[in-house]
Amino acid sequence: MEFFERFAIPHPSPAIYASMVAIALTMVAIVAGLTYFKKWGYLWREWLTTVDHKRIGIMYLISALLMLFRGGADAIMLRAQLAVPENKLLDAQHYNEIFTTHGIVMILFMAMPFIIALMNFVVPLQIGARDVAFPRLNALSFWLFFMGAMLLNISFVVGGSPDAGWTSYFPLAGTEFSESVGSNYYMIAIQIAGIGTLMTGVNFLTTILRMRAPGMTLMKMPMFTWSVLVTNVIIVFAFPVLTVLLAMGTFDRLFATHFFTTTNGGMDMLWANLFWVWGHPEVYILILPAFGVYSEVISTFARRNLYGYKSMVASMVLISLLSFLVWTHHFFTMGQGALTNSIFSITTMAIAVPTGVKIFNWLLTLWKGKIEITTPMLYSLLFIPLFTIGGVTGVMLGMSAADYQYHNTMFLVAHFHMVIIPGVVFAMLAGLTYWWPKMFGFMLNERIGKWTAWIIGISTLVAFMPMFFSGLDGQARRMYTYSESTGYGPLNMISFIGAVGLAVGFVLIAYNVYYSVRYSPRNISADPWDARSLEWATHSPVPEYNFAIVPQVDSSEAFWDAKKKGHELFKGEYEKIHMPNNSGVPFLMSCIFFVWGFSLVFSMWIPAIAATIGILACMAHRSFEKDHGRYISVEEVEETESKLRGAS
Amino acid sequence: MKMKRAFLSVIFVLATVLAGCEPLMVLDPKGPQAERQAHDIMLSIGLMSIIVIVVFALLAFMLIKYRASKQSKDYEPPHIEGNIIVEAICVGIPILIVIFLSIVSVKSNYIVEAKPEGYGDKEPLVVYASSSNWKWHFSYPEENIETVNYLYIPTDRPLEFRLYSYGPITSFWIPQLGGQKYAMSDMITTLHLAADSPGEFMGRNANFSGKGFAENTFEVTAMPQAKFDEWVDEVKETAKPLTEEKFDELLEPGHLGRSTYTGTHLKFLPPPEGHHHGSGNSDEHSEDEHAEHQQSSESHKGSEHHSH
Numbered sequence: 001m002e003f004f005e006r007f008a009i010p011h012p013s014p015a016i017y018a019s020m021v022a023i024a025l026t027m028v029a030i031v032a033g034l035t036y037f038k039k040w041g042y043l044w045r046e047w048l049t050t051v052d053h054k055r056i057g058i059m060y061l062i063s064a065l066l067m068l069f070r071g072g073a074d075a076i077m078l079r080a081q082l083a084v085p086e087n088k089l090l091d092a093q094h095y096n097e098i099f100t101t102h103g104i105v106m107i108l109f110m111a112m113p114f115i116i117a118l119m120n121f122v123v124p125l126q127i128g129a130r131d132v133a134f135p136r137l138n139a140l141s142f143w144l145f146f147m148g149a150m151l152l153n154i155s156f157v158v159g160g161s162p163d164a165g166w167t168s169y170f171p172l173a174g175t176e177f178s179e180s181v182g183s184n185y186y187m188i189a190i191q192i193a194g195i196g197t198l199m200t201g202v203n204f205l206t207t208i209l210r211m212r213a214p215g216m217t218l219m220k221m222p223m224f225t226w227s228v229l230v231t232n233v234i235i236v237f238a239f240p241v242l243t244v245l246l247a248m249g250t251f252d253r254l255f256a257t258h259f260f261t262t263t264n265g266g267m268d269m270l271w272a273n274l275f276w277v278w279g280h281p282e283v284y285i286l287i288l289p290a291f292g293v294y295s296e297v298i299s300t301f302a303r304r305n306l307y308g309y310k311s312m313v314a315s316m317v318l319i320s321l322l323s324f325l326v327w328t329h330h331f332f333t334m335g336q337g338a339l340t341n342s343i344f345s346i347t348t349m350a351i352a353v354p355t356g357v358k359i360f361n362w363l364l365t366l367w368k369g370k371i372e373i374t375t376p377m378l379y380s381l382l383f384i385p386l387f388t389i390g391g392v393t394g395v396m397l398g399m400s401a402a403d404y405q406y407h408n409t410m411f412l413v414a415h416f417h418m419v420i421i422p423g424v425v426f427a428m429l430a431g432l433t434y435w436w437p438k439m440f441g442f443m444l445n446e447r448i449g450k451w452t453a454w455i456i457g458i459s460t461l462v463a464f465m466p467m468f469f470s471g472l473d474g475q476a477r478r479m480y481t482y483s484e485s486t487g488y489g490p491l492n493m494i495s496f497i498g499a500v501g502l503a504v505g506f507v508l509i510a511y512n513v514y515y516s517v518r519y520s521p522r523n524i525s526a527d528p529w530d531a532r533s534l535e536w537a538t539h540s541p542v543p544e545y546n547f548a549i550v551p552q553v554d555s556s557e558a559f560w561d562a563k564k565k566g567h568e569l570f571k572g573e574y575e576k577i578h579m580p581n582n583s584g585v586p587f588l589m590s591c592i593f594f595v596w597g598f599s600l601v602f603s604m605w606i607p608a609i610a611a612t613i614g615i616l617a618c619m620a621h622r623s624f625e626k627d628h629g630r631y632i633s634v635e636e637v638e639e640t641e642s643k644l645r646g647a648s
Numbered sequence: 649m650k651m652k653r654a655f656l657s658v659i660f661v662l663a664t665v666l667a668g669c670e671p672l673m674v675l676d677p678k679g680p681q682a683e684r685q686a687h688d689i690m691l692s693i694g695l696m697s698i699i700v701i702v703v704f705a706l707l708a709f710m711l712i713k714y715r716a717s718k719q720s721k722d723y724e725p726p727h728i729e730g731n732i733i734v735e736a737i738c739v740g741i742p743i744l745i746v747i748f749l750s751i752v753s754v755k756s757n758y759i760v761e762a763k764p765e766g767y768g769d770k771e772p773l774v775v776y777a778s779s780s781n782w783k784w785h786f787s788y789p790e791e792n793i794e795t796v797n798y799l800y801i802p803t804d805r806p807l808e809f810r811l812y813s814y815g816p817i818t819s820f821w822i823p824q825l826g827g828q829k830y831a832m833s834d835m836i837t838t839l840h841l842a843a844d845s846p847g848e849f850m851g852r853n854a855n856f857s858g859k860g861f862a863e864n865t866f867e868v869t870a871m872p873q874a875k876f877d878e879w880v881d882e883v884k885e886t887a888k889p890l891t892e893e894k895f896d897e898l899l900e901p902g903h904l905g906r907s908t909y910t911g912t913h914l915k916f917l918p919p920p921e922g923h924h925h926g927s928g929n930s931d932e933h934s935e936d937e938h939a940e941h942q943q944s945s946e947s948h949k950g951s952e953h954h955s956h
Contacts (some may be wrong), residue, residue, distance in 0.1 A: 404827020
């Protein structure tokens, strides 16, 4: 019995028992459904073993949407608890666990996979490639991310969730002050997912640098691809810091080292510094692809080329450099003194300049355009004003002396939500709607889509604007309750209403998917938005090999040129196409990683060692494996092409 | 245009609701440091509002003028690469604003990190403020008294808080007197404040530190020096001495009410000060702070006696 006690929840509640039952029922339903419809083989052949960037992208997308609802449910609980003073809905421990997982899930398991989903699906198509540079590594990236996410998600029913904040500052997150396994989950789940992200970085960097269509020089790449390139450079430089940091944290927690403890020479400031050396670039890893999406969408629906292409690229490169030079602004109040704070204050505010350039370029892209307001465009147009509010408050936070008053308050919470939601979430929803027909061959309903965009846009304001005021009124973040005499009640109630509005918006997205699957017409063209870049030059849905003939490119809008200026995209005859084989190893290896992580969380050394050997065995297998891929014959290509031409 | 109107109406409704309320704590300063910060905040809000208005106006203009529904069917938008003058303006004006704000920011940094000006040659009152889960201990070394969870301070005199923690990182914050600073277990940080008028203020730990974080607050009472001296004398007559056993008891995790002692814990449990700390010379202290901290990781280890 003693063995099993460690898996118990240290601080249970009816809600947790209810979720245990719900999780068990869902799993039974999935297994039963797969068996009943005889889909196990289909699932294994078409999804679990796939190395196709489009399918991997779609799996990232599904995971991101699921995690959006998980993190959203957390958010609703948090706002409900704070809606009225001295609320008894949650106690301190539950509140702490929920805001911690809300942060981790939203940033690492929702926003990250969402951008990687779009990256995966769109980038090879935009550069006219047949897949990414390392397709099997791509599958491994996804499955590692997925297993990391699952490992963190079981924490709240097995052993207890992390409760030290998504920043997990030591010594609070150390064994001195967090005895439950919650913070072990944090260290190991994020580590597993982070390794996957690092591989994504290497993979896409190589893909974009080496696999562009003939004629597509760097300065002729579509802006989304540019943003992804810069993002992956940041990933490759920033994520190793996270890997090392989490390893140090794991050693502190599992093997009693003293990197960050209060005794024996540990240094808590080291965690904060290293965390933000990764954490701040991470913010730009999220926002730059979002900027890329907006560039595509705004240019498409203004029916104009993107204004200031070169300054767009320059500003992204500059942002990526500056993103590594500002981490101290996350703790101006740590006592570095006036000189250090002044330097980081200036670098922080300097980021506003390239970001401002981008905002003005988007506005100038609208200039002399022919603006058509579709759902993706609506998100982009809502993004500009809302993100501006979020952005200018960032400049305010960058003034370090004043930051002593904003730090750790709801003002900060308001700021980063006003940046991340309009910046990243709106972009992902815009991108989702925009590329949906390319992914699935039908469009999402525009009427429901626009309603959703309006509801989410207005709710964002209602939910987060009040926090600027309550923050300036002294409401610290992460407080699970407050007394009535503070006067924070009404503002928090408004926030709660906004949060409910956001929830309604996200439910509408799910409803829109359901509605469109059932009713949306399937006879759409391959280019339903009258768009400009290469992904729209192939069929919808996209054949396995993406392009039957590799396209020839002579500008950043090759497809637009083909439509308007008679540029010939596809020259030559069909040839046999070399494609990679599917493989189950990435999935299996990631499953072993899951066992490895779970064993480490609970300090079960024998399974941990066994799993480590298993992981090494998978890598050895790959080293000795001779798999040169396969060819799709000319006849097969012709057959597929004529079939798809009939369909679209 | 629906969008613009919706946004603006939400903002106006919020603004009017709030205008009717009490002034926001941070914008209702009662000391020079908080005043400087409130000034910076209002200045940046003003400047940033201009940027927000410009962006909103440009967006509104583009949307009104260049909507597809306003144009003829056969209108073909032109291909425009970009214009060096327009882009120079888009870069130049933000740079000017950032330069201006940087100058303000750097000046303010040196102001809030130094002994507050305007109190003649009055020596600052030194208070060691240490946190433990989830309490604040205030030691007055000169007066040789210590309080828990409440702080009495004289007005019209610089205050120098030396912050450290018996546990997680906390942040010492009295919004109406000035911004916060971290209290950590391995290093002392210094926060310079002053109160200009008598009154009661809210003080709290602003940095999440676990289960009892929400209630990790303390009350601050500012009073004229004469009254403060009276209070010190009274404490010395009535309060019990703080023993090592008693202090260990106080460090136990939990919440406590207010309590008062003669003597301080500094004697038997020295704070994590490096060789450069503890001289009591506050002016030098703040200027050298960044240099000191690099060394402090090495130098203070020996002073950490207490373990959990």
